[in-house]
Amino acid sequence: MEYSIDWGNEVWASLKWLAIAFGIAAVAMLVIGFLLARFSRWGRPLWRVIGGFFTEPGTRLKAWGLAALLTVLALLGVRITVLFSYFSNDLFTGLQTAAEGLGAGGPQGAEMLQMGKDAFWHSMAVFGILATIHVVRTMIEIYVGAAFEINLRRWMTGGAAADWMNGRAFYRNRFVDLSAGLMRRKWFRRTSEPSQKPTDIHPGVDNPDQRIQADITNVASVGSSLLWGGGGSSTNGVLTAVASIVSFSKILWDLSGPVTLLGVEIPRMMMWLVLVYVLVTSVVAFAIGRPLIRLNFWQERLTANFRYALVRVRDGAENIAFYRGERVEHNGLMSRFAAVIKNYWQIIHVQMAFVGWNFSVSQLAVVFPYLVQIPRFFDGQIKLGDMQQTASAFGEMHDALSFFRTAYDDFTGLRASIIRLDGLADADVKSRAMPEITTVDRDRAVRLADITVTTPTGDELIRALNVSLDPGDALVVKGRSGSGKTTLLRGLAGLWPFIDGEFSRPPDAHTLFLSQMPYIPLGDLRTAVAYPALPDDVGDEGIKQALEKVFLPHLVGRLYDEEDWAKVLSPGEQQRVAFARILLTKPQAVFMDEATSAVDEGLEYALYRLVRTELPDTILVSVSHRSTTDQHHTEVLELTGDGAWTLSPIDSSPSLDKRS
Numbered sequence: 001m002e003y004s005i006d007w008g009n010e011v012w013a014s015l016k017w018l019a020i021a022f023g024i025a026a027v028a029m030l031v032i033g034f035l036l037a038r039f040s041r042w043g044r045p046l047w048r049v050i051g052g053f054f055t056e057p058g059t060r061l062k063a064w065g066l067a068a069l070l071t072v073l074a075l076l077g078v079r080i081t082v083l084f085s086y087f088s089n090d091l092f093t094g095l096q097t098a099a100e101g102l103g104a105g106g107p108q109g110a111e112m113l114q115m116g117k118d119a120f121w122h123s124m125a126v127f128g129i130l131a132t133i134h135v136v137r138t139m140i141e142i143y144v145g146a147a148f149e150i151n152l153r154r155w156m157t158g159g160a161a162a163d164w165m166n167g168r169a170f171y172r173n174r175f176v177d178l179s180a181g182l183m184r185r186k187w188f189r190r191t192s193e194p195s196q197k198p199t200d201i202h203p204g205v206d207n208p209d210q211r212i213q214a215d216i217t218n219v220a221s222v223g224s225s226l227l228w229g230g231g232g233s234s235t236n237g238v239l240t241a242v243a244s245i246v247s248f249s250k251i252l253w254d255l256s257g258p259v260t261l262l263g264v265e266i267p268r269m270m271m272w273l274v275l276v277y278v279l280v281t282s283v284v285a286f287a288i289g290r291p292l293i294r295l296n297f298w299q300e301r302l303t304a305n306f307r308y309a310l311v312r313v314r315d316g317a318e319n320i321a322f323y324r325g326e327r328v329e330h331n332g333l334m335s336r337f338a339a340v341i342k343n344y345w346q347i348i349h350v351q352m353a354f355v356g357w358n359f360s361v362s363q364l365a366v367v368f369p370y371l372v373q374i375p376r377f378f379d380g381q382i383k384l385g386d387m388q389q390t391a392s393a394f395g396e397m398h399d400a401l402s403f404f405r406t407a408y409d410d411f412t413g414l415r416a417s418i419i420r421l422d423g424l425a426d427a428d429v430k431s432r433a434m435p436e437i438t439t440v441d442r443d444r445a446v447r448l449a450d451i452t453v454t455t456p457t458g459d460e461l462i463r464a465l466n467v468s469l470d471p472g473d474a475l476v477v478k479g480r481s482g483s484g485k486t487t488l489l490r491g492l493a494g495l496w497p498f499i500d501g502e503f504s505r506p507p508d509a510h511t512l513f514l515s516q517m518p519y520i521p522l523g524d525l526r527t528a529v530a531y532p533a534l535p536d537d538v539g540d541e542g543i544k545q546a547l548e549k550v551f552l553p554h555l556v557g558r559l560y561d562e563e564d565w566a567k568v569l570s571p572g573e574q575q576r577v578a579f580a581r582i583l584l585t586k587p588q589a590v591f592m593d594e595a596t597s598a599v600d601e602g603l604e605y606a607l608y609r610l611v612r613t614e615l616p617d618t619i620l621v622s623v624s625h626r627s628t629t630d631q632h633h634t635e636v637l638e639l640t641g642d643g644a645w646t647l648s649p650i651d652s653s654p655s656l657d658k659r660s
């Protein structure tokens, strides 16, 4: 019996096919990828969030290497599927020959039966080889796919986290929306990028944590499987879909015969039928599934909001418990959860229609080729094997062409993640583009020259402030609540964008800003005390001494204890930890925002004296409501909150002996 292809020569034929297909696929992917990244509405943001993986020196070799390997493996998968279709042709033709031999009887029948048997066992051997290669290929593909995904995810997470930290974008992105009103202000325009227009405002960035964690995971895993397909043969990707379409259209073209429709003979009918069938069904599917882009985007946002609300309860547990605020919290949580469910129902409704349509279309496609071919088979024009291969080629073509229809759901999820990651990158850039105070490094001195601070709505809090402090000077900032004391410190620290003027201070490493409640990082106590230095940089001995000096000797033995220290230490103890940090860091200038508000006056006195004695040359700037802090300072700055300010010396301060 004659086989459908020359199996003896197939290894070389397949290798040649693979080489040519790889060449074409590589060029096509590069060209299409370039065009999409340059000109399409979703390709541009996608390239923005993953482009560096393929271009940066640290990752590009691995990126291109793994991508090439995945392409080869995907194409090999397509080739094997093609060969399986020839195997099935031979198997069924062999069975048909054997059956005909049995029916015919006699010597000729016996010969046909033998031919059929030979063809059957030959097919089994072919299947054994193909199946082995198929399994091995699939295993390798799963591994390489995972390696690509993990590398991409690692690069994206590292990059997004660094970008979020860079220029304190994680803090300043809260002002991206608010800065809209100020875009028209002269000094804002002067300090912002020339390309920024008042209309060019990003709508802000919600839940960056979710974006960095969940959206990146989604882009890395769904993105790569959409391109190359999953591990199993049934899961197509764009590449395998296109390669299958090309390969199977040739088979279908060769096998499909003419069909007479309303008296007109249409050649290669199967081919046209599958194209028209899939085109029409896909257009309908896209129309049904279109709302999923928006709904998936919202699902991410609403889920993140709900989770953030839960985290807030955990963080504020003590406060909530004191207030007996469970009812309010529960209501808040449930209303956020209700929003998640409402959106989820909308997704389900669209998906019911979408999946229902796709499923019906795919079911019909199972019998469709038999219905079209059966007259030719009954007329004896084609053999059982040919019909079988036509049906399988139709099925493969249909699956491949339908990939874009069935995977539309995944595309919408991917698109939502890309939009969110692009939004984060955008907000990071805009956060950095917002104005910041001009800082000048100056050894052992602090100068504020013409500092003007406003609220986000443009109301002046401080107008043209000038202050000059030399080593050992200490300034206390006072004023009614809301007059802008904290905001001044925020501005000087480079957090508050609505500030103008020049600020000279010791270099970053020698200037320390302390907020009212010191931040306590996760980890052991030594990490908490040494922050923002690393514990090994300051050493255990230094940490122990600092703890003893700030009256926390009971903590000396617990340096390596891992606790949620922000919840274990009392506010007063946390403020003493902040003073320990001053002793460890030995800054040339320190700015403190009500840093002793939680300790009693005796302890406050002792802590200030400690700093003055240990670090007599350090410049102190304290924000304080208490008159007891005055005695540790040399000057007082009074803010009125409407722009005006007064600066006056403080007499008879016991700290005035600091320079002696």
Ligand SMILES: Nc1ncnc2c1ncn2[C@@H]1O[C@H](COP(=O)(O)OP(=O)(O)OP(=O)(O)O)[C@@H](O)[C@H]1O
Pocket: 455, 456, 461, 479, 480, 481, 482, 483, 484, 485, 486, 487, 488
């Ligand atoms: N993110 C913000 N958006 C809008 N307005 C803000 C923001 N942060 C602060 N403000 C406003 O800026 C003004 C100054 O606030 P700031 O916290 O500096 O006051 P303060 O003098 O430190 O007050 P207190 O003594 O109560 O700590 C207040 O009116 C406050 O409402």
